[in-house]
């Protein structure tokens with residue numbers, strides 16, 4: 001049984017995306033307080049699950065130590081299951097991701113999204129960055145190239161279509177993501193998406 005995991009800061013649209021991917025309905029209002037453990041759902045075939053991991057980073061009303069613990073749990077889950085995880089979908093908010101990354105870049109700080117991207121690679125899981133809320137982004141090419149730059153991927157982003165997937169979950173435009181995921185499943189010898 002193989003797995004695709006979904007990680008990302010809270011409020012980037014993970015619940016909305018899960019709804020698009022699985023057809024299940026999720027109470028987005030429940031997030032981020034309630035969804036603190038991994039949730040598994042079938043994706044496309046029976047022996048295939050997509051796992052929604054808790055959102056990390058800033059959450060209104062959630063104390064710092066709890067936030068840290070959530071992130072630690074997410075990292076541990078991925079490490080413990082790395083063998084069977086074929087793709088790691090890192091969901092970001094295309095509207096704000098560059099500002100957030102730049103605000104948190106410093107001598108002793110690595111932004112969550114950048115850290116998570118490299119972490120997935122380090123444990124041997126190909127990351128696909130689902131750049132969500134693109135319906136709100138005007139300078140699309142620039143934004144995606146900037147994101148490549150921040151992630152250490154040489155622009156232009158068009159060269160990285162297996163890794164950078166601009167989507168709008170709310171509008172149901174997620175083809176770039178399913179294509180990228182399908183690419184990695186194919187590489188892994190799995191064509192059942």
Ligand code: GDP
Nearest residue numbers: 010011012013014015016028031133168169170
């Ligand atoms: P989660 O905390 O990551 O699960 O985020 P949600 O799925 O609850 O979404 C957070 C907010 O972003 C909600 O108000 C959604 O309607 C909104 N949202 C999600 N996807 C999109 C999108 O593609 N475009 C826009 N404009 N808003 C979105």
